[in-house]
Amino acid sequence: MPEFRKDIVTREWVILAKERSKKPSDFERIPKKEAPAHDSICPFCPGNESMTPPEVLVYRKQGGIPNSPGWQVRVTPNKFPALLPEGDIHRRVYSTIFDLMDGVGVHEVVIENPYHDKSIDQLPIELVEEVLWSYRERYETLMKDDRIKYIIIFRNHGRIAGSSLTHPHSQIVALPVIPQRVWGKVHGVFQYYEYRENCVYCDMLTKEREAKERIISENSFFVALCPYASRSPFQIMIVPKIHNQTFIECKRHEIKALAHILKEILIRLREVLSDPPYNYTLINAPIERTDNSFHWHIDIFPRLSTPAGFEIGTGMYINTVLPEDAARYLKEIEVPIP
Amino acid sequence: MPEFRKDIVTREWVILAKERSKKPSDFERIPKKEAPAHDSICPFCPGNESMTPPEVLVYRKQGGIPNSPGWQVRVTPNKFPALLPEGDIHRRVYSTIFDLMDGVGVHEVVIENPYHDKSIDQLPIELVEEVLWSYRERYETLMKDDRIKYIIIFRNHGRIAGSSLTHPHSQIVALPVIPQRVWGKVHGVFQYYEYRENCVYCDMLTKEREAKERIISENSFFVALCPYASRSPFQIMIVPKIHNQTFIECKRHEIKALAHILKEILIRLREVLSDPPYNYTLINAPIERTDNSFHWHIDIFPRLSTPAGFEIGTGMYINTVLPEDAARYLKEIEVPIP
Numbered sequence A, B: 001m002p003e004f005r006k007d008i009v010t011r012e013w014v015i016l017a018k019e020r021s022k023k024p025s026d027f028e029r030i031p032k033k034e035a036p037a038h039d040s041i042c043p044f045c046p047g048n049e050s051m052t053p054p055e056v057l058v059y060r061k062q063g064g065i066p067n068s069p070g071w072q073v074r075v076t077p078n079k080f081p082a083l084l085p086e087g088d089i090h091r092r093v094y095s096t097i098f099d100l101m102d103g104v105g106v107h108e109v110v111i112e113n114p115y116h117d118k119s120i121d122q123l124p125i126e127l128v129e130e131v132l133w134s135y136r137e138r139y140e141t142l143m144k145d146d147r148i149k150y151i152i153i154f155r156n157h158g159r160i161a162g163s164s165l166t167h168p169h170s171q172i173v174a175l176p177v178i179p180q181r182v183w184g185k186v187h188g189v190f191q192y193y194e195y196r197e198n199c200v201y202c203d204m205l206t207k208e209r210e211a212k213e214r215i216i217s218e219n220s221f222f223v224a225l226c227p228y229a230s231r232s233p234f235q236i237m238i239v240p241k242i243h244n245q246t247f248i249e250c251k252r253h254e255i256k257a258l259a260h261i262l263k264e265i266l267i268r269l270r271e272v273l274s275d276p277p278y279n280y281t282l283i284n285a286p287i288e289r290t291d292n293s294f295h296w297h298i299d300i301f302p303r304l305s306t307p308a309g310f311e312i313g314t315g316m317y318i319n320t321v322l323p324e325d326a327a328r329y330l331k332e333i334e335v336p337i338p
Helices: A126-142 A178-197 A200-210 A252-272 A308-313 A322-330 B123-144 B178-195 B200-211 B250-274 B309-314 B324-332
Strands: A003-006 A013-016 A057-059 A075-077 A092-093 A098-102 A106-111 A149-159 A169-175 A215-218 A221-226 A236-240 A278-283 A297-302 A315-318 B003-006 B015-016 B057-061 B071-078 B092-096 B098-102 B108-113 B150-157 B170-175 B215-218 B222-225 B236-240 B278-283 B299-300 B317-319
Touching: A013 B200, A057 A126, A075 A126, A106 B236, A126 A252, A169 B309, A178 A200, A178 B309, A200 A221, A200 A236, A215 A252, A215 A322, A221 A252, A221 A278, A221 B150, A236 A252, A252 A297, A252 A322, A278 B309, A297 B309, A308 A315, A308 B015, A308 B150, A308 B170, A308 B178, A308 B278, A308 B299, B057 B123, B057 B170, B057 B215, B071 B123, B123 B150, B123 B170, B123 B236, B123 B250, B200 B215, B200 B222, B200 B236, B215 B250, B215 B324, B236 B250, B250 B299, B250 B324, B309 B317
Parallel strands: A013 A315, B015 B317
Antiparallel strands: A003 A013, A003 B098, A057 A075, A075 A106, A092 A098, A098 B003, A106 A169, A149 A169, A149 A278, A215 A221, A221 A236, A236 A297, A278 A297, B003 B015, B057 B071, B071 B108, B092 B098, B108 B170, B150 B170, B150 B278, B215 B222, B222 B236, B236 B299, B278 B299
């Protein structure tokens, strides 16, 4: 029998169509071309720094001139930004009923490393940490802008996941509004808190660690699991054990632990599903949120199925892989633990 | 300057990135293989009726034996259903915090015509009407089931839009719950109604018909337009001028007018964007909704861009084509008006 499962935070029902159940090998894909280690026309490769807007943050071990080679991580404004940083939003009404405002915001690119062909899980652990530190530094800078209400950090891996450039990079978008999906999570968390006087993510972690069957991996500070109401095959969440509103509250050793579990999980994903396309997002509380109910986390969505009319019309997802099965595949494969 | 526009019903903000603006020819695609008029291994082609579960509705001009050739439209249960029609939902709680219920519901396929290679916009207008009548008859039958709270009718056109079989078909899913996206629309409509004492779709139609710039086409009973806060390039809505909760309240001549505008709009889409993949959905009020605030409509989403980490994490869309431009392209192309 198929099963409806309800997301405990967003309250979205998901259909788990067990009868259509799939194994990892059922998700066939066109094999990717091997990327070269350096690409002379790639705007993110060393030597091509002039092809991007000037850097807003750079990590260099040896020092050096800005916007020249020798960097480890480099953050620049997006050359084709969805939003522009100047001015005020000018919220207004068009034709007496439609709300609009100027597209004010910040859209940045984190060039994660100098190597054209090395994705985040293929980097030495120290360099994964550097990427996380760059996220954090930019977040801390951008949140000081009074116009900014929400900052999202995300990574698109592979063309099918919406990545238009091969060179490994993440993106940061700072918004003058709180997106509805984030509001949905904030409300869900708050209503659970009002009713149970507990954090829903903390409770969920307790239950999941008892049940074990959806847990992939765990270290001192983080748990990686396939959520009970996974919307898509092999969906993964990385949840901190310490209840914090945003990831910038992480201490130095927590960032280290996050780098370890993130790298490990992305290696597992690559091995089980032969380097699938995926998106990950860091979901934090809205900047002005002053109550203490939110619990930041990372959502990882492998892009193995195509949302169609049903998903677009209803917002409800049909998932053909049970999270218990996905967790088992991901956990059982032997990989070097970073 | 980019622009934020707010969806008047769902209250989702959309980013219109005019600086990245695209023309129809920018949406390049791999050309499709020509399909044959009949495919001997296609489960939806005449002669292969035994490859599907037995029909639940069939239109035959000349009569004939059930589940044999000679039909015009044929509706059968989905062979690989996401939900099963037997039993009760058994709503319960797992591990003290997770809600679940059995996957009870109905999942049907509408085989729109006997020709393997003729999409809905390529059919004579009488056959488009037949498809709409089949939607209506199945909706009326399924809504009588006490367990069913919402019925969605949708069509996936092209592989990128999630269609796994070439033979033109629609799908009907009857659900024991009201999906969150539908709730969002129902609430949006109701709150506007409470505040303005008017239907938001009726008001929107008035404003759009004054402004003209987003209207593609119009007949006695329907208006086709590109919504003010379009989430994706060339998004289209077909809205009835008569305020009704669901499309089954349409009179005979309204169904005829709907067939005309639907066919016309899909021809325009095919011509402007060289047969793009798309999804359309018929959005009706939930079955038990007794107040009169909802206004049914059809949403058409061409699949020209790939939602990535930003869209998945925030639920907010970045659209690179202004709806005013999309409407102009769609309106200006010369096509035979059905």
